[in-house]
Amino acid sequence: xxxxxxxxxxxxxxxxxxxxxxxxxxxxxxxxxxxxxxxxxxxxxxxxxxxxxxxxxxxxxxxxxxxxxxxxxxxxxxxxxxxxxxxxxxxxxxxxxxxxxxxxxxxxxxxxxxxxxxxxxxxxxxxxxxxxxxxxxxxxxxxxxxxxxxxxxxxxxxxxxxxxxxxxxxxxxxxxxxxxxxxxxxxxxxxxxxxxxxxxxxxxxxxxxxxxxxxxxxxxxxxxxxxxxxxxxxxxxxxxxxxxxxxxxxxx
Amino acid sequence: xxxxxxxxxxxxxxxxxxxxxxxxxxxxxxxxxxxxxxxxxxxxxxxxxxxxxxxxxxxxxxxxxxxxxxxxxxxxxxxxxxxxxxxxxxxxxxxxxxxxxxxxxxxxxxxxxxxxxxxxxxxxxxxxxxxxxxxxxxxxxxxxxxxxxxxxxxxxxxxxxxxxxxxxxxxxxxxxxxxxxxxxxxxxxxxxxxxxxxxxxxxxxxxxxxxxxxxxxxxxxxxxxxxxxxxxxxxxxxxxxxxxxxxxxxxxxxxxxxxxxxxxxxxxxxxxxxxxxxxxxxxxxxxxxxxxxxxxxxxxxxxxxxxxxxxxxxxxxxxxxxxxxxxxxxxxxxxxxxx
Numbered sequence: 001x002x003x004x005x006x007x008x009x010x011x012x013x014x015x016x017x018x019x020x021x022x023x024x025x026x027x028x029x030x031x032x033x034x035x036x037x038x039x040x041x042x043x044x045x046x047x048x049x050x051x052x053x054x055x056x057x058x059x060x061x062x063x064x065x066x067x068x069x070x071x072x073x074x075x076x077x078x079x080x081x082x083x084x085x086x087x088x089x090x091x092x093x094x095x096x097x098x099x100x101x102x103x104x105x106x107x108x109x110x111x112x113x114x115x116x117x118x119x120x121x122x123x124x125x126x127x128x129x130x131x132x133x134x135x136x137x138x139x140x141x142x143x144x145x146x147x148x149x150x151x152x153x154x155x156x157x158x159x160x161x162x163x164x165x166x167x168x169x170x171x172x173x174x175x176x177x178x179x180x181x182x183x184x185x186x187x188x189x190x191x192x193x194x195x196x197x198x199x200x201x202x203x204x205x206x207x208x209x210x211x212x213x214x215x216x217x218x219x220x221x222x223x224x225x226x227x228x229x230x231x232x233x234x235x236x237x238x239x240x241x242x243x244x245x246x247x248x249x250x251x252x
Numbered sequence: 253x254x255x256x257x258x259x260x261x262x263x264x265x266x267x268x269x270x271x272x273x274x275x276x277x278x279x280x281x282x283x284x285x286x287x288x289x290x291x292x293x294x295x296x297x298x299x300x301x302x303x304x305x306x307x308x309x310x311x312x313x314x315x316x317x318x319x320x321x322x323x324x325x326x327x328x329x330x331x332x333x334x335x336x337x338x339x340x341x342x343x344x345x346x347x348x349x350x351x352x353x354x355x356x357x358x359x360x361x362x363x364x365x366x367x368x369x370x371x372x373x374x375x376x377x378x379x380x381x382x383x384x385x386x387x388x389x390x391x392x393x394x395x396x397x398x399x400x401x402x403x404x405x406x407x408x409x410x411x412x413x414x415x416x417x418x419x420x421x422x423x424x425x426x427x428x429x430x431x432x433x434x435x436x437x438x439x440x441x442x443x444x445x446x447x448x449x450x451x452x453x454x455x456x457x458x459x460x461x462x463x464x465x466x467x468x469x470x471x472x473x474x475x476x477x478x479x480x481x482x483x484x485x486x487x488x489x490x491x492x493x494x495x496x497x498x499x500x501x502x503x504x505x506x507x508x509x510x511x512x513x514x515x516x517x518x519x520x521x522x523x524x525x526x527x528x529x530x531x532x533x534x535x536x537x538x539x540x541x542x543x544x545x546x547x548x549x550x551x552x553x554x555x556x557x558x559x560x561x562x563x564x565x566x567x568x569x570x571x572x573x574x575x576x577x578x579x580x581x582x583x584x585x586x587x588x589x590x591x
Contacts, residue, residue: 001274080287109277112284119276166278 002199003069003168004029005050010064012045012054019045021223023064027216032195034214034231035203038246041220043203047171050201051086052079068169084112087162087198091174093154095146101137104146104157108165123164131160132190152183159190163198170194172202176209188213207247211235219243313565320559322552331559332566337524339544344556346563348524352534353567355441356516357509359530360448365502367449368456369491375457376464377486388461395454403518406447411438411519414446419531433529437521442530444520448512452505459504463497464490499579503572510568513538537564 005027012020020042027033035043048054049062052073066073073082096104103110105124114120124141128134133156137144146157155175162170172191176184191200191213204210210217211231218228219240227234227243238244245251274282317324323331323344334345371391375384415438422432432442467490475489491498513536521533522543537560548554 078286078288078291080291081284084281084284109281112281114277114280116276123277164277165281166275168278 001168001197002029002170004199005169005201006065006067007050008065008067010046010049010062010066012042012049012062013060014045014057015059019223020049020062023225025218025225025228027199027201029199030196031216032191032200032202032214034210034217035201035220036205036207036210036217036246037220037226038251039205042223043218043220044173046220047088047173047201047203050169050171051083051088053083053088055079084108084165085167086169086171087165087167089155089159089162089170089172089175092178093151093158095149095154095157097145097147099146100142101144101146101149101157102141105160105164107161124160127160127164128157130163130190130194131156132186133157133160150183152179152186155179155183155187156190159187163194167198169199169201172200174203174205177205184209207235219246221246316558316562316565320555320562322555323559324555326552327556331556332563335524335526337540339548339550339553342550342552344552344559346537346560348526349535349537349540349560350563350567351526352441352520352524353510353536353538353564354571355534356445356448356520356536357506359441359445360452360509361502361506363445363449364453364456364505368453368460368501368505369498371453371457372460372464373486373490375461377482377490388458391454392458393454394450395458399451399512399514400518402447402451403515406443406515406519410443410447414438414440414443423531430528431530434527434531436531437533439519439521439533440531441520441527441534444516444534444536445530447515447519448509451512451515452509455508456501456505459501460494460498463494463501466497467493496579496583499575503575506571506575507568510571511538511564513542517542537561537567 005025007023007025007027010020010023011018023046035046037043045054050066050068050073054060054062062074064074068082068085071077096107099107102124105127106114106120109120109123125134125138128137133153136153137149137157146154149157155178159172159175176187179187188209191202194200195213195215202210202214214231216228217231217234219226219234219238219242221242227238227240229239234243235247238247327334327344331344332346332350335347336343336345337348338344371387375387379387415436419432419436419438419442423436426432471493472485472489475485480488516536517539520536520539522535522539523533524535524540525532527534541557541560541564544553545557548557
């Protein structure tokens with residue numbers, strides 16, 4: 001089950017570039033929230049601040065408050081604890097090429113020392129089913145390398161890997177941008193299925209995608225959150241002129 | 253961290269795909285520690301490992317300074333620029349040895365680097381697949397041969413060849429340059445350089461091959477799609493992308509050449525001269541230590557030999573520093589590798 005995320009006065013920098021400026025936002029639990037905006041507007045940086053991946057870059061820093069449930073993730077928890085609770089799916093599939101499909105999916109559990117074989121087997125099946133990949137790979141779970149799958153399958157396996165730890169929040173940074181339309185629609189179906197159980201934050205360039213999967217949408221521009229509202233409101237009757245210009249294709 | 257989530261209501265558990273909530277897995281993960289101690293101890297441990305390198309270098313440097321004290325006092329910094337080497341009257345200088353070391357190593361590099369690049373290019377870009385493994389294996393085998401075996405081979409094969417065939421040919425065709433003059437006994441700077449070149453060839457070629465294999469194929473395709481020939485593709489798509497790694501491989505080869513002792517000692521002639529002719533016998537820093545250390549009578553002689561060791565240490569550092577500077581000058585502003 002997911003938890004809500006509360007962001008207060010979040011600022012982030014890469015070197016001297018101020019990539020996120022005074023972001024205030026409440027992401028509701030067990031819903032999908034889409035973040036849209038032109039390239040370089042800060043939406044990827046924003047999701048990376050939600051599991052403290054932003055700070056893994058030596059020149060990056062962030063200030064402000066991010067609360068996941070009741071926990072202030074920058075003050076009351078270590079990055080390791082936060083990332084155990086938050087799953088992340090990256091833009092390009094990043095399977096572990098030296099591991100089998102099975103080992104890829106349970107890698108988050110194995111590295112934490114989880115050894116119960118029965119639960120591991122169940123988790124692999126549950127996660128792969130959730131990721132709509134089970135039927136395609138169930139016969140060679142331990143035979144095939146994670147890297148031998150097609151791009152779309154790899155990305156669904158990476159989603160399964162993120163789901164295997166039963167996260168409370170799932171961050172997806174343009175998860176379908178490197179995939180073909182069939183794989184993309186599979187992943188959208190998946191997000192639609194999963195959002196009742198997890199808090200999902202998805203960054204996308206594709207506005208139809210945001211409209212299809214998310215209840216709420218935020219529009220970022222030049223490091224600022226211009227508008228955040230229900231997806232329906234954003235796409236039919238935005239408050240801000242810049243949002244309207246973007247969604248109608250006048251720029252970006 | 254643990255008790256933050258409110259108990260889920262029963263309605264939220266309806267979907268069949270949902271994990272039981274809170275699941276076994278989530279309970280287990282929530283029970284794990286923060287990892288702060290683990291991260292901190294790991295970082296400390298790695299810092300200790302890294303500092304041993306630093307300590308070893310400092311220790312070697314200190315021992316060399318300490319044991320060459322007599323000679324340092326007697327000759328000062330001039331030791332490194334003096335040509336004398338006279339154990340009988342106690343007059344010592346390192347210049348002929350520094351010259352011999354640098355000359356043989358640089359000549360060896362000049363011969364080995366183009367050859368090694370050729371081997372690596374052939375292996376990564378041109379070689380038919382079935383031949384790749386055997387050739388790689390053979391070239392790595394060369395690296396595993398002990399240096400005394402190279403020395404013996406040089407004494408019995410290379411020296412006569414230099415004396416009777418290659419030497420006279422070079423004297424006839426290139427004698428006018430002044431580099432191939434004077435009596436040619438088969439032993440000397442040139443012979444030592446050739447044996448060094450053979451010895452450092454495998455290390456440079458196998459490292460370069462690994463570096464070039466790591467260049468992503470998309471880079472090759474990008475150049476080929478612009479209408480490049482095979483060579484242009486290798487030059488722009490492969491060599492440019494691996495230049496830093498190649499310099500690193502060359503530096504490792506140079507390091508081996510500078511310190512190589514046994515094979516060089518057997519064929520260089522062992523005479524502390526600075527001569528323009530490459531037929532002339534020479535001496536290297538490493539060879540003189542190996543040859544004379546056991547017979548160093550007298551404290552000053554002993555101390556001077558230790559200072560020769562110090563000179564070798566410093567030569568290695570200076571040469572490495574120059575190479576780094578060169579890399580830095582070439583790649584300034586450009587990303588070092590393809591991501």
